[in-house]
Amino acid sequence: MEVPEGETIRGRVGTVGYMAPEVINNEAYTYSPDWWGLGCLLYEMIQGHSPFRKFKEKAKREEVERRVKEDTELYSQRFSEDAESICRMLLTKDPKQRLGCQGDGAAGVRKHPLFKNINFKRLEVHMLEPPFCPDPRAVYCKDIMDIEQFSMVRGIYLDAADTAFYSQFVTGSVSIPWQNEVLLVSVRRYPSEGDG
Structure with missing residues (x-):
């Protein structure tokens, strides 16, 4: 939420467990x-x-x-x-x-x-080396349940044919659940031309 200068606000905004x-x-x-x-x-x-x-x-x-x-x-x-x-x-x-x-x-x-x-x-001014640099190819998420609360994708399910097709693209550096989440997002945002 944006707080106007010199004013206070009210409102329940935030993640459960992180709200003050x-x-x-x-x-x-x-x-x-x-x-x-x-x-x-x-x-x-x-x-x-x-x-x-x-x-x-x-x-x-x-x-x-x-x-x-x-x-x-x-x-x-x-x-x-x-x-x-x-x-x-x-x-x-x-x-x-x-x-x-x-x-x-x-x-x-x-x-x-x-x-x-x-x-x-x-x-x-970005002149300090960070003590830890995350691997940009890795996903720091144990399973899809960890990110469920942040995903807007609902109601799309991968069937056996989808799973078989997408398994050809497994790189090994990104977990299968995370790849499925990314695929679900792309299916929702970019449906194939025949799906209209």
Whole structure:
């Protein structure tokens, strides 16, 4: 959502488990949910699952929202002291107390010890080498269920003939479920001429 300068907004926007308590409670906000989302992302990158839903857990939306509003996230030994500190500060339930929301915005977040070795000026002008470069030929998704919530494709199914035909194009570097998802999107967007 776009936040007009000097104003607040209301609205439930976002992914379940990443929505900040103030969003779930339909309270007015500005950028506090963005800092909450950063906390969720950092937590998930370190722990391997979001702070309020375990990996592949089938928790209902209402339960996840209850956890976001009431529960305190758990930290394992995977978190360094600085990583746990910044996640706790970003995942503070009260947006007035949340890191990034106390008047200093991004500057306050950048000052956190977790980022002490990052030269943000060089980063902003693309002069830093990233510590990790994803393989552009690989798909970092275990199965199609991981991306289901982001796909707009519904109601198209591949039959045995489709599967046999498309299997000729398997490269080995992209999972079959992901290839099927891409094919479904292309079928929906670019139907053959006879399909009208």
